[in-house]
Amino acid sequence: MILIMSIKIQRWLMQQEVWRFVGFVSAVIGLICYSLSSSFNHLFGSWNSLKIFLYFCFSFIICFITLFGKVWQFSSSVLFKARLSVLVLIATSVYSFFYDRAMNGKPDAYILISCVAFAVMSFSLSKQTHFGFEVDLLYFFLGCIILQLMKINLLLAFVGSGFSYFLIILRSSSLLEFSELQDQDHSVIQVDSSLDDALIMSQFMACISKLKNQNEFLVSRVQRHVNLFQAKELLIRDNLLIDSLPLETILDLQETVKLMVAAGFEKECCHIYSSCCRGFLEECLRLEELDLKEEEKILDITMQRWMNACYVALGILFPSERKLCHRVFFGVSPATDLSVMVVCWEFTIGLLNYANDLATGSRSLNHLRCSLRVFHTLPGLISMFDSVFSNHHSASLKNEAIEIRKRLGEAIRVIFMEMEDHIFLDMVPKVVPHDGIDLITYSVESCFNIVLEYRDTLEQIFKEYPISMVSDKEGTFSSILSIRMDKIMELLHNNLEAKSKNYTDPAFAYVFLMNNYNYVVNTATCGLETTLRSDWIKKHTTKLQQNLEHYQRTWDKVLDILKLDSNESMTPLAAAESMKENLGLFNQQFKQICSIQTTWFVFNEQLREEIKISIGKMLLPAYESFIGRFQTLVGKDAYEYNEYVMFDIEALLNNLFLGKQNVQPREGNISL
Template sequence: MENNDLAKNSGAHNAGDTMPPRDAKHDGAAAQAETSSQTPHGQAEEEQKKEETATSTPQSLEQVAQEIDQFVRSLKNVGNAQNFAIPDFSERYLDLVEEKIMKYDAGEGKPKWGEVSEEDSWLVNNANRFSKLMTLVIDNYPDHEPEKISGAQVSMMNRITSIHQRLMTYLEEDFRFLMEESRIPTELDPGGNNQNSIDTKRKQHMAASEQQELVHEQEGSEQDTNFPGYSEETIASLSKIAREMLFGGYESECCQVYIISRRNAFEEINQKLGLERISIDEMVTKVPWDTLARDMIPAWINTLKQYAAVYFPGERKLTEAVFAENHAVAAGLLGGLSRGVVIQLLNFAEGAAMTKRAGEKLFKLLDMYESLCEVIPIADRLFPEESVEEMETEMTVAKSRLGEASIYIFCELENQIKSETAKTAVPGGAVHPLTRYIMNYLNIAGDYKETLEQVFMEHWKRNRADSTSKPAEQKKEGGWDKETPSPFATQVLRVMDLLDSSLEGKARLYKEVALSNFFMMNNGRYILQKIKGSSEMSKVMGDNWIRKKSSELRNYHKNYQRETWNRVLQCLNHEGLSVNGKVHKPVLKERFKSFNTLFDEIHKTQTSWVVKDEQLQSELRVSISAVIIPAYRSFIGRFAQTFDPGRQTEKYIKYQAEDIETYIDELFDGKPHQSIGRRRT
C-alpha cells in the first residue's frame, strides 16, 4: 500500500536508480571530493549547501515519510540487496514516530478508532510503512552473515522492530474495539416463530418446486436485513485493519481477536435463544426429560434453523468482507468458527439420542432429525468450500444417531404390547387403555410418516449393505421392492397384528360371549377410526387392511347381536302359541314374562357397558331398535287382546313399543340405571 506519490523528495534516490542507496555520510564525502577536484566555483557551491542545510528547518514526519517511501520503492525496483543499508534519514523518521507514540503513552492514550479520522489514517499508513521496512530488513540481512551488519544497523533494525510491534498493538486494540463495541444488536426470535422459518410438517406436503421457491425467498429476505451485525463503515474499517495486520505478519493476533469476538457473539445468540451449553453426560444423567422436551429441544431446533437461515450465511458474509484480500484466512476462520458452533449443536443432538429410550421421546427426536434434514442439503451455502464435506459428515452422523434412536423407540411398541399382561377385564367392554395408547401414538406418528419412512429406509439400506444374505423379496435393483410394504409400513403392520392378538386374549377374560364380542367390536372400531382419521396412516395400512378390519367389525357386531338379542326375539316368536286357531294362554303368559325378565336384565347389564364413540353408540342402538321394536310391536298387536283388560294386561304387557325404544336409548352410556321393574312399581 503506497501512501503518497513522489513529490518533494530532498536527498532521496530516484526510482530509476540502478544501484541501491548507500550510507548518507559516504555519499556526502564522495560528493565533496568530487567537487573539490573540479573548480573553486564548485567548492563554493558545496560550502553554501552545507550552510543552508545547517540552518534549514528539520523535516516533518510527512516529508521524511515520503523519503522512506521513495527509498522502499527504489530498493524494490533495483532488486539487488548486496549493498543494502538503511539510510541515515530513517533515523529522523523513527524519531518522529516514536515521539508520537510517547505522546500517546504519556497522555490519555491513542484515540479510539473512529474518534479522529486523521489519527486512524496516520496509524494505518505508518503501520504499512513499517511493515514494508520490516520486510526489507528480514529479506536483506542474511542471518548466516551477521559480521556484515554494523552495530548502528543492528540498533536501527531493533528500533524498527520495536516500533512496528507497537503500531501493530494499536491496530490490534482498534480491531478488538470495533469487533466488540461496534456490533449492532441482532433481532432474535426466542420462540422460534420467525416468519421465514420453514415449518417441517407443512414442508413435507409441499411439492419440491414449492420447497425450493420457499428457500429462495428465505435467502432474499433474511440474510440482507439481520446480518452481518456491523455497519458498512465498520466493516470497511475492520477490513482495512485486518489487511495491515496480515501484511505486517500479525495474522495470528488478528485472527485470534476475530474468532474470540465471534465466538462470544454466538454464545450471546445461544443464550438469547434459550440454548444452554450442556455436556452430553449432563444431558444423559442429570437433565430431566421434561425439561429437555419442554424447553431445551425446542430452543435447539429454533437455534439450528435460525443459524441456517440467518446467522451462518451472515457470518460467511462478514468474514469474507473483513478478510476480503485473503480467501485462505477467511475460509480458515469461518471453518473453525462454524465448526465450533455446529459441534456444540450436534453434541446436544447426540446427547438427546443417548438419553434413556422411552416412547414419549420419539417425536422430539424426530423433530430434531427433521431439522438436520433441512440444513444438510444447504451446507454448501453456509460453510466455506474447504469445510463443507466435514460439516455435512458431522451433521449426517448426528442425524443417523437420532434416526437409530427413533427406530429403537418405535420398535419398542412391540414390547409394550407384549408386556401388557393384565388379568382383569376392562369394565363394560370399554376401549382398553393399551388400545388408546397405541393408536394415539400411531396417529401422531402419521404426522411424521415421511420422516419415519426415511428413517426406516435408511436403516434398512445400512443393514442391507452389511448383510451378505437378503430376503428374495428385497433383492430388487435400486433398493426396496415397491410392491411390498415399506420398512416402516411393515413395522406398523407388525404392531397392529400384535395389538389384535393382545385384544383377543383380553376378550377371553369376559365370561359372557356377547360382552367379549362387544369388547372386540368396541376396540376394533376405535382402531379403525384412528387409522381412517389420519390420511397418512391410512396410506400406511392400505385399503385392503381397512376393508378387512371393517369386515371383522361387522362380524363382531353380528355375534354380539346374536348372543344378546336373538334370545329376546325368540320370546316374541309366534310359533307354538296357537292350537287349532286358539291362542294357548299359559304359553303366551310365559312368553311375555320371559321377554320382560330378559329385557330388564339386558337393560340393567348393558347400560353399564361403555361405548365412547357416539357414532358407534348410535349405530348399535339403531340396529337393536330395528330388530326388536317391529317384532315387539307386531307381537303386542296380535296377542294383547288375549288378556283381560286391566290388571291382567298390565301384569304381562309391561312395556309399550315406545318404552322399549326409550330403554334401548339408555344402553352403552356406562351409567347403570335402576331396574326397569322397580321404576315401574
C-alpha cells in the same frame, strides 16, 4: 472433538475468574494451615488476642489482593514496582533467616500444605497482576517446598522439583494472556510495549467495543428470524451483518486490524475478534435452553427451536460471520478466518449433539416423531456445510452428521420393533377397567398418524436395511413399511382378542372389541389405505361386523322369552298365565340389561346408533307382537302386567352405551 476440547480447556485456563478463585482458595488454605503449623509457634510464640488480630488483618490483606488484584496494562510506574520487589525480597529473606534458626527438625504436614498453597497463590497472582514481585514470591515458595521435602527424605526432592517444573512451565507457556478490565467488557493484552503499540491496542479495543454495541441491536433482528422461521422460505443471507453494520464501523475495524497485525499482535487480534464472534452467536442461538423432555408438547417445541437454530445458524449467522471476517481481515491474516470458523464449527457440533442425544436417548412414540423430523432435516443441514466451512471442516462435519442420521434411522427402526414386542407382551391375562378403547389401540393410532405424516421418510429408512420386498396374494409388491404396519396390526388384533376373553360378560367383550376395531378402521381409512395392504381394512371391517352379530346374539335369551307359544291344545287361561309369567321375566331381564349397558360407552356415535338400531329391529317387533297377543288373552287387566309400553322400550334402548361420556381418548405413548 479433541480440537474442540483443547480450545475449551485453553479458554477456561485463560479466564481471569478461574485464577482469582484458585488464588483466593489457595491463600485461605495456606493461611489456615500455616496458623496451625509448628513453625508459627516457634517463630511467633503462642496465640494471644493481639496476634490473632494482627494475623487476621494480614490474612484479610492477602485474600483481598488475590481476589481483587488487576493487571497493569502499562508499565509506567517502574520505580514503584522495583521498590515493591525489593521490599518483598527483604521480607522473604528475613523470614528465611529466622525460620532456619527456629526450625531444626522435620517440617510437619501443615507447613508443607501451606507452602504448596502459597506457591499456587503466587502463581495465580502472576497471572493477574504485574506488581513485579509475583514471580520472585513463586520461586521462594517453590524453593521452600523442595528444602522441606529434602528434610523429610532426600528422594522427595524429585517430587518438589517436578511440582516446581510444572508451575514454571505452565506460567511460561502463556506469557501473553487476556483478562477483563473491571469496568469494561473487552480484552486487553498483557505486554510491555511502546506507547504506539498501546495506542493501537486502545484503538482496536474501541472498534471491538463499537462492534459489540452494534451486535446487541442485531440480536433481536436475528431472533425474529428464529421465531418466525419457516424452512421453505429461508434463503442463505450471507450479507446480513455487512448490510446491517455501519460502513464506518467496518472500515475502522479493517484499518485497525492492519495496524494490529503490523505491530505483531496477530494472534491477540484473532482471539479478541473470535471472542466477540462467540458472544454474538451465543446470544442469538441460546443453545443452553434446548432440552429433550418427555412431554410431547415440550419435546415438539424443543425440536422446532432446534430446527430453527440450525437453519438460522447455517443459513444466516455463520455465512454472515465468515463474509464479515473476510472483509475485516482481507489481505491481512488468514489465521483469523480459521479462528472464526472454529467457533462456528464448535456451535455446529453442539447442534449435532442434540440430534445425537435424541438418537441415543429415550424411545417412545413422541420421540419417534421428533426423530423423524430431525432425520428429514439433516440432509438440508449437510448441504449447507460447504457454504460455511472449508473442505476439511466441512467433510468432518458431514461425516458426523451422516453417522448421527444413521443412528437416528436405527433408533427409529428399533422403536417399531420394540413397539411390536410391547404389543405382544401386553397380552397378559388382565381385565381392562373400561369398555372403551385400550391404551395399546391409542398407541397404534398415534403410530398411524406418524406414518401418515412421515410415510416417505419411513419408507427410506426401512429400505436402507436388508429386508426383502414381499408380494401379497394379489401378486403386487408391498413396501417394507406396509409389511411392518401389517405386522403391528396383526399383533394388535391378537392383543385385543386375548384381552376380550378375560371378560365374564360376553356382551361386554363384544362392545370392547367393537370400540377398538371401529377406532382402528376409522383411523386407517383416513389415509393409510396406501400404506396397509388392501385386504387388511376389509378383514378388520369384517371383524367389526362379526362382533356386532355376536353382540346381537347376547339378546337371544330376552327374545326367546317373547316367542309366542304355538301349542293349540293350551286353553286361553293357561296361555294367559304362561304369558304373564314370561312378561314378568322379560321385565326383569330387560331392566337388568338396560341398567348395566347404559353404563357402558361406545365412543363412535355412528357405531353406537348402528348397535341400538340393530337391537331395536330385533326386539321391538317381537315385543309388539307379544303384547298384542297378551292383551287379546287378558283384556283390560293386561295393563296391570305390562310395565313397558313401546315408547318406554325405545327410550331405554336409546340410552344404551351413554354412561361414560366423560371418558376421553387417551394419548398413547409407549415408553420402549
